[in-house]
Amino acid sequence: MRFTVLFFAQARERAGRPHAIFEVPDGSRVSDAVAAIRSDYPQLDDLWPHLAVAVDGVLAPENAALRDGAEVALLPPVSGG
Amino acid sequence: MAALTRDRIDHDALLREAGRNDCGAVVLFLGTTRDHHEGRSVARLAYEAYEPMAREALATLEREALRRYAIASCTIVHRLGEVPIGEPSVAVVVAAAHRAAAYDASRWAMDELKRTVPIWKKEFFAGGGEDWVKGTKLEA
Numbered sequence: 001m002r003f004t005v006l007f008f009a010q011a012r013e014r015a016g017r018p019h020a021i022f023e024v025p026d027g028s029r030v031s032d033a034v035a036a037i038r039s040d041y042p043q044l045d046d047l048w049p050h051l052a053v054a055v056d057g058v059l060a061p062e063n064a065a066l067r068d069g070a071e072v073a074l075l076p077p078v079s080g081g
Numbered sequence: 082m083a084a085l086t087r088d089r090i091d092h093d094a095l096l097r098e099a100g101r102n103d104c105g106a107v108v109l110f111l112g113t114t115r116d117h118h119e120g121r122s123v124a125r126l127a128y129e130a131y132e133p134m135a136r137e138a139l140a141t142l143e144r145e146a147l148r149r150y151a152i153a154s155c156t157i158v159h160r161l162g163e164v165p166i167g168e169p170s171v172a173v174v175v176a177a178a179h180r181a182a183a184y185d186a187s188r189w190a191m192d193e194l195k196r197t198v199p200i201w202k203k204e205f206f207a208g209g210g211e212d213w214v215k216g217t218k219l220e221a
Contacts (some may be wrong), residue, residue, distance in 0.1 A: 008131055009201035010213050052219035054199075057134040059221040073131050073199075077216030080128070080135075080159060080200030081112045081171050081191065 001026050001068035005037055011051065011074045014043045024066070030055060031062040033072050050077055083139035085132055087162045090169045095156055099176040104153050106180035108187045112171040114164045118214070122207035127163045128170060131199040135159070138198040142190050150186035152177040157190060159200060170202075 002023050007015040022036050030053055038044065044051075053060055054073040066072070092109055099107050114126045139157045146155040156174045164170045173190050177183035195217065202214045 006131065008199070009129060009203070050218055052221075054131070054134060054219075057131075057137065059219060061221065073134070075131060075199050075219055076201060076213070077218045078196070078199055079202040079214040079216035080130075080198050081195045081202075 001028065001066070003033055003066055003068075003070040003072050005033070006071060006073040008074065009076045011044060011047060011076055014047065015041050026068075028066050029062070030060050030064045030066060030072070033066055033070075034062070037072075037074070044074075047076065051075060082156060083136060083143055084158045085130060085136055085139075085161055086158060087160070090158050090160055090172045092169060092172050092174075095158065095172055095174045099154055099156060099174045101153055101176055103178060104176040105178055106183040107174065107176045108180070108183040110171075110173040110187045110191055111169040112191070113169050114166050116166045118204055121204075123166065123204045124207040125163060125165065125205045126170070127203045127205070128159070128161045129201050129203075130159070130161055132161075135199050139194070142193050142197070145193075146175070146186045146190050149189065150175075150177070151179070151182040152186045155186060155190060157194065159194075159198070161200075 006019050052075040143155045154176045158172045160170050175183045175187045205211045
């Protein structure tokens with residue numbers, strides 16, 4: 001199945017693009033998506049401890065299931081206002 | 082109603098919309114872009130958001146403010162894209178029968194916004210260089 005990853009702020013700049021599409025085995029979880037992203041984007045390594053992950057617009061724990069076509073967003077620490 | 086905009090925030094319009102005959106208080110908070118940060122001179126700022134999630138998070142703050150405080154309305158508007166120095170980047174408008182609840186709700190909503198809404202601010206320094214403002218990690 002496929003998912004789209006969205007990069008924001010520092011993550012977008014480090015990745016060099018706003019989004020990318022990944023293919024992972026059926027039954028994959030958020031942790032599998034993260035592993036796939038980390039493997040393709042090692043330049044994000046030192047950001048990971050600070051990133052939150054949202055799936056389809058909702059913060060998701062590592063063990064949450066992914067659906068085909070999911071939107072996985074990497075969210076650096078927020079600084080609105 | 083919660084909104085994200087790339088235009089200048091029209092806070093006069095927000096105030097007009099918030100006014101009600103059963104309210105004795107309308108509190109307007111404007112967050113404005115500042116020309117310095119931690120000793121460095123800032124030339125301009127830019128904001129980006131995960132827009133659908135940010136819009137939903139702002140709407141949740143408005144609903145939660147109404148639940149927690151004795152207020153009649155709460156409206157939050159955040160600007161995105163480049164914001165010139167001295168202009169509002171965010172507006173919170175709260176109307177209430179009495180001022181104490183309006184002040185409290187306004188402050189609560191701004192504090193929560195900074196902690197829970199996926200918006201990011203970047204500063205461009207007058208002497209060159211740029212940096213994302215150190216933020217708060219989102220927690221589920």
